[in-house]
Amino acid sequence: MSEHVAIQTETFLPYMRDVTKCEQSLQELNLMWRVIEASAKMNCPSEAKTILPTMAATRTGFSRLERELVVSLVQEKVRNVLTEIGTKAQYVIDIVVRNLFERTADVGFLATDRELCNFVAGITDNTDAIRYRLREYRNKYTVYDEIMLLDTEGNVLVQIDPATPLEHSADALIGETLNSDTYVETFRFSDLRPGKERALIYSRRMQHPQTGAVVGILCLCFHFEEEMSGIFSSHRDAESRSNMLLLDADNRVIASADKLWVPVGTEVPVNRDGNASLMLFCGREYLVRTVSSDGYQGYPGPIGWQGQVMIPVEVAFSGVISDALTKLPSDIAEGLLSHAESFCPPLFDIMTAAKTIQRIVWNGQVMTAGQRGEMLKLKTILDQISETGNRSNELFAQSIHDLYQTVLVSGMRDAEFTTSLLVDLLDRNLYERSDDCRWWALTPELRTALAQPEQDQATVEKMTNILTYINGLYTVYTRIFVYDRHGRIVASTGDNAAAMIGAQVDEDSLNQVLSLRTQQQYYVSPFSATSLYDGKNTYIYHAAIRDLDNEAIVVGGIGIVFDSTPEFSNMLASGITGKKKMTAFYIDRNARIISTTDDKRAVGDILDIDPALLAISNGGRASQVTIHDNEYAIVACSVSSGYREFKVTDGYQEDIIAVVFESFGAVQGTGSQTDSRQFLLDTDPAITDGNEYATFFSDNNLFAISAAHVVEAVPYSSVLPTSMGTRVEQIGVLGLQRDDNRKEFIWVFDLGQMMRGTRSAVSGSSQVMIVREGEHTIGLLVDELHAVPQFNPGQIMHTPFALQGASMLVTQVIKANNGQLLIQAIDVERLFALLIDGQIPMPPEVAEQAAENTSSTLQLMAA
Template identity: 90%
Template sequence: MTEHVAIQTETFLPYMRDVTKCEQSLQELNLMWRVIEASAKMNCPSEAKTILPTMAATRTGFSRLERELVVSLVQEKVRNVLTEIGTKAQYVIDIVVRNLFERTADVGFLATDRELCNFVAGVTDSVEAIRFRLREYRNKYTVYDEIILLDTEGNVLVQIDPATPLEHSADALIAETLNADTYVETFRFSDLRPGKERALIYSRRMQHPQTGAVVGILCLCFHFEEEMAGIFSSHRDAEARSNMLLLDADNRVIASADKLWIPVGTEVPVNRDGNAALMLFCGREYLVRTVSSDGYQGYPGPIGWQGQVMIPVEVAFSGVISDVLTKLSPEIAEGLLSHAHSFCPPLYDIMTAAKTIQRIVWNGQVMTAGQRGEMLKLKTILDQISETGNRSNELFAQSIHDLYQTVLVSGMRDAEFTTSLLVDLLDRNLYERSDDCRWWALTPELRSALAQPAQDQATVDKMSNILAYINGLYTVYTRIFVYDRHGRIVASTGEHAADIVGGNIDDDSLRQVLSLRTQQQYYVSSFTPSALYDGKDTYIYHAAVRDLENEAVVVGGIGIVFDSTPEFSNMLASGITAKKNMKAFYIDRNARIISTTDSARAVGETLDIDPALLTIPNGSRASQVTVHDGEYAIVACSASNGYREFKVSDGYQEDVIAVVFESFGAVQGAGSQTDGRQYLLETDPTITDGNEYATFFSDHNLFAISAAHVVEAVPFSEVLPTSMGTRAEQIGVLNLRRDDGDGEGRRKEFVWVFDLGQMMRGTRSAVSGSSQVMIVREGEHTIGLLVDELHAVPQFNPAQIMHTPFAMQGASMLVTQVIKANNGQLLIQAIDVGRLFALLIDGQIALPPELAEAVAETAAPGAAADGKRAVELLAA
């Protein structure tokens, strides 16, 4: 496995300038640590004895970082690219399949149209009337560029495209369609569309209205090229660094976002497993993702079709990246970093390594603090340790910044793209609803029936049967109903239809329908609760039904009740498949929820979202980092822009915004990380015999303790939690291993760990990845102090140290002195170690060995819960 990763790293590293730069810096620092260690061994081996193990640990740490850090950076970048192009490949095929599913319903319904069947059967003979009817259909369903009626011999009876006049077809789809009980889907060259290399045709046989005999064929020719161009235009990356493709079962391109780059008909390499491997195509290496469809409502899509995105490796990791980190509040930025282990493991590894190296350098400086005489030989080496440690911190800070930004930008782009797809799915779906209501309003039987002053039962039954047949084919509706010009419902499908018939539609809908002037117009109710949908929120699409003899006269209307609850939920769920930390919403401009995958929120509620996101222009998308439901999250949204003429030029305006929240973890308490840049200490070369202090952060304030009392710092993760302490500030036990002094072995030493922040302010400190425990010793007593972050081990001359005016206000006051650093521009609070231990001795800070062992046993992870022995010892 390691060898495979190494090969991948070497493969991708040349295309990642930032990672290459990081690797070079690591190598330089590694060399510097080796030089410092070698100098110490040669120039002052005895004096350096105390810090040589620390330096060896540092060198080992850098050796590990050279191997693992760069690998992590490379893998994270490759993963981000593969995720992004994989998402786009999935959406290409999903949008196509959902669109073509509607075509299968269309051809099934239109092939049973009574007027068309009568004509094909020879019952009627007006070619112009039928051509007009087909063109009316095309005017509603603009996804078709040709509609053809043929007899059983392949003779063309009517077509609507004058550019390619046809008389006869010998295409094999004719025989196949005549023998099929359902639709036939054909994608290849066909003499029915002689001007195209390939045509996507949906055909179905037609039957005699009276006898049921097969009399001909209906062919709906889908405008495939125009549709794919629209998909590519909407969803391809703006920089055109990648190419979006649709492939057939033989991995040949059937649609390309850039035909000059990858032409139609070309066979391309595929990557169905999402492997992080480069693929060669025409002498150029690509990252590739290939995705098949899972189908939609039982329709699998054309056999073998696949969505694919290919991006050349030399541009895969470049591109303009906005500096999102500068826009984040420090609290959110720090909170996100606290969850790095879950949302970006490589970032967490870098942060951990940075803190480890910082602690090693800090400990090395503490160990040699106060040493005099021969130990002065270490002065130059200590200076080099400090300087190299600072360079190490700068490198890690930059690495953390770069990777942090990469992860956030990638996440925000992916979230934005997801919302773009979601709102596109909605517009495309509702476009079909606007088509359906207008076409069904042209049904002659409905027009004739509603033109009558009153409808007898036979007429009502006939209308009900027509509506039931339609509803059986178009299952996205819970109810289809017709009403007269007074708004009285005369026929309906769906549950409790008998209770619906005889009722009236609302006055506003009736007024809107009666005001429609042409067959191309329609009306959609607002997304509100409706008795026609069991009191739930939905859209109801209306079209005017006009008199057969005089189209200027509206004799009633047709209403179709969209099954919004499952349909919208399905769209949202399909858009965030496999994104387990993501929740999706459809909302209106007032943030009212239309649909949601969040079980904690209901349709009709108001979503808590930044008002600025509610005002984004149509067709635009945006994203932010925010706090949502007590968790740090990316929020992204896209505003609807319509599809074809729907919401674009048909007069209908109903903006919907798709929103997703991708969570990264719970909001933490008060932050602990501090911007160290504002606390940089200016060194004074004239100080040669000053007092050395170990400095650290607590509550974003800089504190100091005399380095003579500080042993070392250890990570907070080594603390064993226990509730056996007698003080609230006692948060756990630390198991230290100490030299016996004779060089023959090491012994265990257990010490209590106290929360310094709680001692000073009365509330428990928040723990983060930066939290450290300082080991502090006074005489025979040793304790651990939880602090937020380590800082430095500087020297200060006595003139820089002044007593505070509050030093005599009781023994509980721990800060008795203030250090004036940087010419008085920075004040550091110095903790009085004597007062600290005086305060704690009353709490019996020393642990007897037998009690320490018992505490460790009961506190250790996985230990038995029974702490009876330890409790007994404590009571004794």
């Protein structure tokens, strides 16, 4: 254990009441082991000499486990909190950057709007008409709270916000914009928005339609406070234990989920490296994660902006307790635990250490079996060992359960949050698409052209140029096309654009567009394959194009083909960046795949998923543990709920479910682990002269062998595999240390295969029991150790052993717990007779060679 880890453990331990309680219990048990060892040395040193080394090993192992367990619990809890707040910090900045990327496209397009340019150039002078046009734009793109046009001197020509009337601006952004051939992004106080401490403004110069001379400026003022409030309310933790922040390059807060807690303008400590260290802010210690954006489609975002989440350390580890683990089917819970080494190394280490302590206690009881008799003092020591061993096992099991729960619940929460982000990204992106189609449908040139009975070549070229310009700015579309009121496409961009002229829009889409009543309405085709997208599945957004002089007359429509394949894939990939074991999907309510990061599945396939997850209400999310592609996995879902008015009040409904699977490893075969709680033995103090049996599990059944024949148990990892065996039951050899320090090699047999005929599944619980009969010693692979109890003769019942199959080795049944639990007792003499005396036939042609090879191999290994 490194000094750094020790310091971190001591730092965080006072804030983890459950771990502190566990540590106290471990210390009490450690003290108990010391007392038992001291009592044995003082009261019966000669009688206890055979178990004193085992007790010393037990105490040493327990001390090591105590340290490892506490450190593992602390580190796992800290890591999970840092991961969770880091994910949220990443999403804060990513959502902001993606949103602002759309603003850069908007200002570039609107600054070239012919009607607006004519007005700013003085070609037209109808201020009311221009204000109406800007308000129509605002009605579509509701993320703006002000739009204004200025001349080159900073005089305000028109604006849409009546609450802050302006005549002139002296802001430096005017000169900067006039001298720039692209957009200018400004975030600070501006006299253009006098009511705000800071304003986020996107400005671009405007040019004379005929001469190209710079004649003015367009300013789009983003409703920054409203947007950040929406992000925080959607993604902050429900208990409000943490605070989400947006920071500038100087680490000052520019947006806060709780302004009373961390005010805007405050400088805060940052943690860009994700270190597990506490940071002091206003006299309070926090865990902090700070994340910058990698940009989006070439747009870096405002310089230096960062997402941050801060959580006070005193509440960081006291979230809502989940019972997710206890709800799992036992086979799935056991299967997940079998992969502990890969998905949670600390958990695997604790499980391994717990099994080691269990084996030490079990071996101590086996070693002293039959020695009690007159050794009453030693009997008391043994009882104490047994009782303390059981308490130790219970504490280990509870500790493993707690850590397992921590890992599992953290994974489920992270997966749920990931899906919540994914549907948010999708709704926000498609909101922009609904805005675009409606705004472009207002283009005067398109309205005028479609009002004509027929469009000549010059008109078609003019429309095509307009659409091509738009498509160049908005690259999320593979095609933008215009059609007349009969559904005939008259202009198009994209591949094979010329071939599309004259093609017919599908009848259902045409009827839906012709029935639209206002400029605010739009229609989206179902997600399906279309020739307009090379036969692939996508959405097409439609809006009605209305007569310029009479808006009640629909003269045609505009369709924009969303480039769904890369765009949806990009959203999914960005949401699971760095999560190598996670796959993501967008599906509909029928589980039909809309997009996926899984190479084994295609768009249009049906995803195998619990129907209950498909029925989650809008805005809801859930997670569970399942088996996916023959692997144990967390599955989490979130259902879209819209963004702003999109899918909320605009009449459009298309529920999308984001799904992620996080894999933990392949499904294990049955029988590898057993719930020993089902096989607890009631102790009977009246039994003083009974026989002791070593009990163990194989194939989820409890078996027993007379303890007089059992030497000890060793982990399966000690077995050396070999191909020398002449029987399928022989799985390897085991080297035993003899008293003269020489090694004795014995064969190891698979007891499960002997009983049922198929090879046993090996897990972290697998043990090899060393069994001796006379001069012969063998190893038996079993699934798990159990106990070393006493039974009196009246509890032992003989069974007929003429039956075939497993009963060949089981000649007695032990009635435990007043007959409620039957334990199958294996006849050791019969076992050795079958294995050693050759009653399981060995092929004659290999017997001699096998004996020679075995002798040579063991001599070589001994040397």
